[in-house]
Amino acid sequence: xxxxxVLMIAMGMFLTACGSNEEAEPKEENEPIQAEKVxxxxxxxxxxxxxxxxxxxxxxxxxAKTEVIQSPMEDKQGLFITFxxxxxxxxxxIVPDESLGQLLFQQENExxxxxxxxxxxxxxxxxxxxxxxxxxxxxxxxxANALLPGKSVEFVQAYTLDNENNDVTFVGVDEITLEPLxxxxxxxxx
Numbered sequence: 001x002x003x004x005x006v007l008m009i010a011m012g013m014f015l016t017a018c019g020s021n022e023e024a025e026p027k028e029e030n031e032p033i034q035a036e037k038v039x040x041x042x043x044x045x046x047x048x049x050x051x052x053x054x055x056x057x058x059x060x061x062x063x064a065k066t067e068v069i070q071s072p073m074e075d076k077q078g079l080f081i082t083f084x085x086x087x088x089x090x091x092x093x094i095v096p097d098e099s100l101g102q103l104l105f106q107q108e109n110e111x112x113x114x115x116x117x118x119x120x121x122x123x124x125x126x127x128x129x130x131x132x133x134x135x136x137x138x139x140x141x142x143x144a145n146a147l148l149p150g151k152s153v154e155f156v157q158a159y160t161l162d163n164e165n166n167d168v169t170f171v172g173v174d175e176i177t178l179e180p181l182x183x184x185x186x187x188x189x190x
Contacts, residue, residue, distance in 0.1 A: 047102070049172025049182035054102055056175070060086040061099050063170070064154060066187050068161070069125040078120035078158045079105070079168055079187065086152040093146035096155045104180070105170045107162045116168065120158035164189065 047056045054061040065082040087094045105116040123136045142155040161168070167189050172181040 045174045045176050045181070047172065047174055047181055049180075052170075052185040054099075054172040054181070056102070058087070058089050058092065059094050059099055060084075060088060061103070063185075063187075068164075068189055069120075069122060069158065071121050071123075071125040072128070073121045073124060074160070077161045077164055078122060078125065079116070079161055079189075080120075080122055080125065080156065080158045082154055082156050084152060084154050085147060087147045087149050089149045091149055093148060095144060095146055096153060097143040097157075100157060102173050102175055103170055104173050105159055105168055107168045108166050109163050114162055116159040116161070118157045118159050120160045122156075122158035125158075161189070 047054065049055070052063055062084050063081055064084045067080045069078050069080045071078065083096070083100070085094065085096050085099055100118070106113055107116055108114075123133055123140065126132050126136060139156045142153060143157065145153075147153050159168075168187040169184040170187065171184045173179070174181050
């Protein structure tokens with residue numbers, strides 16, 4: 001019993017030693033709690049999408065040409081799109097590939113609507129000779145080149161089609177709200 005009593009006294013001393021040496025400030029018991037209001041910032045979009053043309057503060061993006069292609073490396077067909085991008089800024093570079101995040105391409109099948117992805121291998125879809133292949137490589141690389149202020153460029157991207165029957169639709173997407181802008185546009189597959 002003496003061992004238990006000694007152990008309890010030792011633990012009490014240990015806990016007292018671990019306590020804070022700071023003096024506690026007296027608190028008023030009925031002090032009201034103040035809640036702070038949170039002000040939501042409303043970011044209005046300055047982007048528009050009309051007749052297949054995405055217009056933002058920084059650039060204009062449009063579909064210049066579309067073509068259904070078949071690469072020997074792919075099982076499915078692809079949608080090859082030539083875009084035209086104009087940099088409207090005075091002092092900022094625009095990377096063409098980054099502007100594509102504001103366009104959503106979709107296709108339906110018998111049961112579903114799905115987003116199309118720009119993962120189609122197109123470098124050999126127009127011919128496997130060196131000259132044609134190198135031309136496609138240059139067009140593909142233009143996606144990552146910085147477009148200078150006040151300049152325009154055409155660049156390409158290829159999307160894997162889900163099927164060969166249904167048309168593809170596309171719409172502009174607001175970069176702030178991620179909501180669709182304007183009316184969907186249709187690209188005929190056949």
